[in-house]
Amino acid sequence: MNLLSLTTLLAMAVPPESCDPAFRAEPQTHAFDYAAQIQPIWNQYCADCHVQHGGNPAMGLDLEPPFSRDNLVLVPSAQDPTVALVWPGQPAISLLWHKLNCGSPGPLPGGHQMPFGRPPLPLALQALVYDWISAGAPVEVLMRDGFDERQ
Numbered sequence: 001m002n003l004l005s006l007t008t009l010l011a012m013a014v015p016p017e018s019c020d021p022a023f024r025a026e027p028q029t030h031a032f033d034y035a036a037q038i039q040p041i042w043n044q045y046c047a048d049c050h051v052q053h054g055g056n057p058a059m060g061l062d063l064e065p066p067f068s069r070d071n072l073v074l075v076p077s078a079q080d081p082t083v084a085l086v087w088p089g090q091p092a093i094s095l096l097w098h099k100l101n102c103g104s105p106g107p108l109p110g111g112h113q114m115p116f117g118r119p120p121l122p123l124a125l126q127a128l129v130y131d132w133i134s135a136g137a138p139v140e141v142l143m144r145d146g147f148d149e150r151q
């Protein structure tokens, strides 16, 4: 299994100049509910290309519920199997993050920012996805008595 080789790690840890650091000024949260917060982003901005029904999803990536998370987390890119779409806890080396935040994201030269051919996601939604990956890409994190409960 050569997912995430050292070369890939080094290459991805330095964000391309085309990325937009302004998302960091947006609000953050530590309590996540994937179905309620992240899936609606895919439904609104990605579903017309990344769906299974009615044809083949773009790049084979199906972002419909209930399998979208399984199709992202620790899944190698169809374009370069050494790159993970989502590496839990590590947005900087997750291709999904680069695809949302950077003008020329890769993994191959000429790769496109998502949503393909449209304006980038609003920064607040980019920040939400960033924080979700940073939190370990959980199904759900409930804040209870100050402790995280991950599922």
Ligand code: HEC
Residues within 6 Å of the ligand: 041, 042, 045, 046, 047, 048, 049, 050, 058, 059, 061, 076, 077, 078, 079, 080, 085, 095, 096, 099, 106, 107, 110, 111, 112, 113, 114, 115, 116, 117, 121
């Ligand atoms: C108009 C169609 C379209 C829309 C809308 C779209 N995509 Fe894509 N997506 C593509 C195409 C075409 C590719 C392959 C080309 C590329 O990667 O630049 C792709 C590739 C990807 C990849 C890389 C997959 C891999 O295995 O390498 C990811 C991740 C991705 N899209 C996520 C998203 C997300 C998240 C959204 C919504 C925010 C989105 N896309 C919206 C067409 C689309």
